[in-house]
Amino acid sequence: MKTYYFSETSPADAAGDAILLPQSTFLNMDVLSATSIIMQFKKIDGTHDNSHITITHAAGKAIDAMRALAAAMAGNTKFNVIDLVEVANLHPVTSAPIISAITITI
């Protein structure tokens, strides 16, 4: 089973700093603004809601950020725990890393 790791800070040492979500709970991505998209997952506490990750990216690069994240999620990896932001920024679809920050909403 693949899992996706997100961390607002490193090391993660306080409540809400990081989250690990299984691939099977990923619902979709939507654009929020010129500089942000949202990744939505089934709510971590099991209620009929979502947990989401807000991705801050370079202006006007929503579709590039989505493509980079989708490629990171779909790619072959040595490990099943995928640090999505790290992988997406290491192998961006454009020439430079495009994700600058994330916000976790559990």
Next chain:
Amino acid sequence: MKEKYLIFAEALTTEDVNNSDITVQTTTALVDPVSLLNATSGSDGIIEVQLKDHADHDWGSHYGTPTAGDYVTIPHQGFTVHASSGIVTIVEKSADGVYGVALSSTAGNNDFRFNLLKHVDGGTLACFPASKFKGMQTVDADETDLYFEAGTGDLDAVDVIKVTHGANKYKELAEMVNDAMSSAKSGAAIDFFVGGSTAAGTATIIDALTFNGNPAGITSVDVQLD
């Protein structure tokens, strides 16, 4: 089976605002809400501003001698965008002899066109995992709804992609969807349908992207999120 990720995007909007002075109010027909536009929307390449040339206009040196009636693209140096109101203000030639322009004193001679070049508003661009696909059904001869589990997490709702396609092309669309979701392509997102420009003429033209040669003849999608 490996997970696939499908991208859907609506067409990029365009809006004509006629009879204006140098402060031009864009509306939700272009971006909804207009507060998604901000001071860097021009330099970031989010919007394109054009002015229909009229004999009354006095253009900066950048523009040469435009043809009357043509929409002339004003570079980002030639306008400013308000931080949140969606108002675009044209730089006057008296302030910038290169990129500025002196408009006609007759408002009716000042017709603007705004072209969105990037998807920036919610519900216009979305990506779904194939595993959350719930099915698709015809709406009419040239429209079909694709259903996905709702991103809100509401188990009693769905997210819908309404696809407009060639008449009687439901089966071709079904085959496209099946092929996209079982595609041998891995390690990358699949651009199922990414809408391009609706603007024409002298505007920046962005072509739509379609999957697998578009056998269903998709012309547009409408992203309807729960």
